[in-house]
Amino acid sequence: MLVSRKNFVFQKLVNTLLEHIIKNYKVDDSLPSDVVLANQFSVSRTTVRKAVEYLEELDILVKSGATKTLIAMPNSEHFFDVSKQSKPKEKLVEEYFLTLIQHGKLKPGDKFSELELARQSDTSTVAVREFLIRFSRFGLIEKNPRSQWKMKKFDEAFVDQLYEIRHLFEMHSLSNFIQLPEDSEYWQQLNDLFIEHKNLSLKMETCYDDFPRLDQKLHGLLQRAHPNQFVNEFYDIISFVFHYHYQWDRSAERERNTLAVQEHLDFIGKMLMKDYRGAAVALERHLNTAKQSLKDTAML
Template sequence: MESNKTYLFKQSINLMLDHIQELPEDQNIMANDMELTRQLKISRTTVRACVEHLIENGLVKRQGSHKVVLRQPQDSDFFDIEDKASTKDKQIEKYFMSLIHHGKLLPGDRFSELSLAKNSGCTTISVREFLIKFSNNGLIEKIPRGRWKMVKFDEDFARELISFREMVEMRAITELLKQPKDHPVWQELRELLVKHQEVSLDMKNRYLEFPDLDRELHFIILKSAKNRFTKQFFDIVSFVCHYHYQWDKTGELERFTIAIHEHIDLLNNLVTHNNAGAILSLEKHLQTAEITLLRCVHGLES
């Protein structure tokens, strides 16, 4: 049954289906297991389980050491994984993020799957699957004997992330601005503007609400691109940027105050359909985000 499948399994199946669709027209052989392990950043065990699923559903067949594609994937072959991670997935994610938020996991720190499982109330299998999925964000890396390490980011990593973010979000906002004025997204943005204004009036006491507002705004922008890779990219930015900021508390109130006013400026331009103003506002906000992330990186390196 679909409900018995883990989030990692469903995500891996979807990625394998993408791989099949992207094969050249004159090629019907999937990548070998080792290459799929490398490309999808999952274990050989998960790769084999996913391949068996594809075989059972008539998408591929084994022919010696090869996996021969029998048909192209249909929409019904893909799993709907949008915001549908299991309870255990959410439980370990919430616990792991709380460790970062409260400064109990810092760049360079090491931790074990067993300790996370014990302290979060999850199984080691759930923990391992979460960490493998989370490692795609570049925030942690695997070390021997069931242990992991928090990654120390350098300036090159930060600049590359921001550069890619600019390309994706600037493309997304141009798609958002094409939406008709009666589209539901404009009401979402008006409501979000009110939330921003309320928090901005009491930043001293409510500034810690900003990361959630930031996540909500950028998600609305990015989902307008209607690209299947957008959600994965959004997760990377959220985890790397927001939680990296949390490792460096210096000037947190000040930088959140600057950012929320930039958001309000952007939202005002969006809801009044000032297209040129919205694009300029987003460019300015992303430039500020780059400066902020670089300051955090340098602060942590000192």
Template sequence: MANPRRKESVADRVYEALKEDIFEFRLIPGDRFSEGDVGTRLNASRTPVREALYRLQREGHVEVLFRSGWQVKPFDFQQVEELYDLRITLERAAVHKICNLPEEPAALRTLVALWNPDHPSERAVGSTVRMLDESFHCDLVAAAGNREMTRIHREITDRLRIVRRLDFSRDERIDATYVEHAAILEALRNGQASEAADRLTRHIRASQKAVREITMERIREAAAAHRSEQ
């Protein structure tokens, strides 16, 4: 009898490997493959491969094709734009709620300390910045105290993670994130709800623009590499 814990670990390994291939554009939007292809490449049997693919399907990264195997889901820029619009709406509402609270949330003081380092050398780098940026926005919404708003915002954050991570592949975007986060927090602590909301909107829109440009660039580069290998 197969050990279910071992089967689960193989499925997790396949899931992580495929997700990294998609995130790093080794598998690009529109690429097709079979369960057998994945199993051979990752040395896994069909069951854990299928489990991993269904998990990626639920997260919106791949889709099954009738009698044709699987495909990396084509990139839907319109959906991304709509998710960014919804994210901005929620975060602006959260900022106004925070400014109307009777006391400053403790989370705000923590964020101020994190995004105003004493020296540039104390700034985070690489993937750590990405995680801290995600936490910044999620913590802001959570600080407003509306649990449903927080839940919906986290769902949007999960769906945007595949593109938002690209925003921190360039040093100038990391620098801008620190400066813009600090400015948003300053306005919040001064009770300037409209100013904080406007700064937040400009910050998210700048990130959105950078992400779109980098995503298109990475897809073009990956597609060219694919063609040269054929």
């Protein structure tokens, strides 16, 4: 598994190195070897190497063979914001796991270990195991011996059954959302999302892979406006599956996401106008498109 710049361990190490440099070094000093740094900060040499490469890109140091020479002092802009690490560990695992899938780092048939995922997401093996067991019940991943796991595909029948549940939940959420009072904060959040979608629609040529984030924000907002712990539990899984398929066939991803953004805009626009019937029709269309897209990729 490759070290990503969104990896919490990587980000924490970069911040630690920056602080260490500020406190202990000056320009033209040399930093220790990768092995020494790995032992000093209790991380892998791979993570150290990636962090050093990142500091090179920031023009903080330059490498010549095994020698790392400091050429500029870090400043506050070089640090990562790691405040997100205050989130529950299981949530951190889920977010990191989804990121791996959405960026094609984990595909059907790939195997990975609990320890590996725990290290990469900067969480515990306990949190990782609980997360994986939770999702394994739905046939997305399977347990292998010695704490190993394997990514799985799913068939057309699975998609149909999942769609039925999603349709029920989404329509229920729409009905409740449309009845919210005018001064509810959720209407403002929905309007903000409409603007975000508008902005993305103008740059889909290059930013089409930003859509999954907006998709999760929109459907998550519908659920939060009328929270139900049972619906929320199952919707997390539904959302996971509908994003899980993106890495199977990325050849038409831009076209799929462009269409989905327009469907979202139609749906949100009808909601903001309090047009329940129109919003229901738009949501139905969007859910059917998503189901067919999921079926198309599942059959590959």
